[in-house]
Amino acid sequence: MINYDYHKPAELADVFGLLEQHGAKAELIAGGTDVMVTIKQSNRSPEALISLRNLSHLSYIQKNGDYHIGALTTHRMLEQSELAQRELTALYQGASQVGSIQVRNVATIGGNICNAAPSADTAAPLLIMNAKLVLKSNRGEREVAIQDFFVGPSETVKEWDEILTEIIIPKPQGNFGSAYLKHSRRKAMNLPIIGVAVGLSVSKDSIITDARIALTVAAPTPIRVPLAEEFLEGKTLSDDLLKEAGALASSPECCSPRDSLRCEGWYREDMVRILIPRVAKEAVENVKK
């Protein structure tokens, strides 16, 4: 049965008050493109929806040393941000490929992360950017590294009384470039079969000084691939080296993709192997921009 009260607080303090009042029977809603779908498909609703859409002060993309992105920033804002396209390329690419324009106009980056789908298109880019998530509640404020945020499908370390307010992306050192590839059957309105994000810093003499690789739909949560990253660091960039990193990343030590409606696990593994070199090369290209 669908029956809920709908609250539209304009201040964080009011959100905390409503959360206290309703406890776990309330659900937060931002763009609504996940929450409304779940309600419709299950034909069940929480007792109250607490809308975050009116916290308009949490919608921004700023750079002051580090990058600061408000949790209520829509995917469309990221897609149309020259700053994001130039300096947060993988995130720009991920955000631009979520759903459709209609979805991206309302769906927020905070929602994409807190919904914690193993396929979230902004998750792999944020993982390679070492993003920090600012969680606020009546009890105070804490920062959680995105690497520690996801626990399982739709499960995160965020407590019921906490709200994700901001995503902080530390300014990378050196010539850092990033890229994200969403491998899917259609270019639009589809979830990835596999998502690959790579961030690389390469010195003038072609030594890889920093390597970061993240995958979506390769495990129950979006993951980093530390074994393949360590393998790359300190070595001279070459096609063969990237191929070896791809093979390593597709091994069972690094990822565990499942069979699903969208695709079988063996194919996902094979695509990890094939796509990591491609995305890595694009990341290097994106440094030069």
Next chain:
Amino acid sequence: MNKITVNFNLNGEPVTADIPVTWTLLRTLRENFELTGAKEGCGVGECGACTVLIDGESVNACLYPIPEIEGKSVLTIEGVAHADGTLDPIQQAFVENNGVQCGYCTSGMIMSAKALLEQNPQPSESDIRSAISGNICRCTGYVQIVESIDMATKTQNVKNPE
């Protein structure tokens, strides 16, 4: 069922209505205002048949909680033609170019095209295809739809030379 009073601008006119809080914008448009141009296809934001513009941006009305519409401006297919009945260049191009077969996706297609042309009056074919990528058509194979929108950019620019 709790109701909420919402005030918003609908196709250029200020409106006020008492609507159950759990209704979406789509249900409100169709059942309260009897504007049945926006369709429910999938109901979960996949097909785009319910596309309307809110403050100029295309949105799936089927997922839009009605309490959020307070103070906003909504444009539906019913508000696209001019007051004297003259069709918008996009509508005219769909008519002339067979952009319509069964018609179910057409309202949403035209609203997505409308949002595109407001933001980018001279889109490339790739811009057009990308702009309607959230609108599914099962009849046309999209060719005549893309051609219609392309034709509209030309007629629109003839009517409003820069």
